[in-house]
Amino acid sequence: MTDPVLSLREAALSLQGNAGPVDILEAISLDVHRGDTLGLVGPSGSGKSSLLMLMGGLERATGGTVTALGHDLTTMSEDALARLRRDHIGVVFQSFHLIPTMTALENVATPLELAGNPDAFARAEEELTAVGLGKRLNHYPSQLSGGEQQRVALARAAAPRPDILLADEPTGNLDSTTGTAIIDLLFGLQERHGATLVLVTHDPGLADRCARVAELSDGHLSERQPPKARTA
Template identity: 60%
Template sequence: MPRNSVSTTGAVQPVIDINDVTLTLGASSGEVNILRGISLQVNPGEAVSVVGPSGSGKTSMLMVIAGLEAASGGRVNVCGEDLRRMSEDKLALFRRDNVGIVFQGFHLIPTMTALENVAIPLELSGRRNAFEAAAASLEAVGLGHRLGHYPGQLSGGEQQRVALARAFGIRPRLLLADEPTGNLDGKTGQQIIDLMFGLTAEHDTTLLLITHDPALAERCGRSVHMADGQLVDSVENPVEPAAAL
């Protein structure tokens, strides 16, 4: 599907288009309403931050948008596809081809080198030059000299750079980032954020970013605020041009 899809009316289709989404999970004490009628649209190339207190549903919303958690109700359209109509296998293929995800934890495979961690998803997507593309992606995040190192041999900042290289290796239409600097010190976190914004600008990637950091949230063009499983506010932010790589 084209990166900037256009509908039959000539309007650009949102990359994220969710409407009245609910998520109810069972618990020993009864059902818990995690998301209570969330509606959000994010257009191609837009950067949107999601802020709010812990337990407000931010990560749950991201998981629904990624197709990693099935919504209980509502519409979940991402990159022009109706995720609620997809099987688990189709959702996995959809993520493989369209969505990069970066978590607070780095989620690297400890027994694989940096190069292998980035190359494996590319191989699974059928890229015949997977290792060459992975090396180029690691070079782009400043780790061309660390291809053969294992996660345990890398600093936290370097591990998150590998995670970014893996996420951008597929040239995703959408990047979902959940507190990507949460495990890093301030200086290293700033470097990772500058790199992430530079890569999204370079590849025209739409960004949905969960953060507790007000200054980081304001680097996105729009901030949405969550509380008690609902979106309660949306603010446009004046933003500086993306930092150069």
């Protein structure tokens, strides 16, 4: 088997609270390989989003190691982490994090331009068309529905052709019908680009669309097979 795209070894995260340090994650070990789809579930406050942030280098582990694409994220500088995310890791949040003064096209193209991509706007248009927004390119976030804004966020994450897609409750602010459409698009993007997908969700049924499911509880991780894997 090839080396994992994401690898955590005894990874831990402690944050300083008013009453002293609080252990968020303890001794997490996990390998995720190229093309994997992994659902992360667990009760509210279990550390799902924190674990995803460790994988993307948005939080730094306070113990153990976190490796992405062969890079030890625990030792990299902030600038190096930012370059790694720019070129190889797409992140989709529950809140869309679009720039309100930019059109949909500009929101998707700007990160590509910053990376020096010569066809930034052409690729941005291609990705927006792929998520059904080909006729909304010049609309601003305030002119788009929540579902449309999340589609822009998906296009922005997918446009650099990332090796890794990290999605943190991407349907949390959407109604169930719109959320289902967004998840269909997310898995479609993952398949189209051959990316590794890690999906944080509170919905076990949604997690079961992934090939693997891992559950966080009290800072510890356990993995189970989703129903489709058990019946395959």
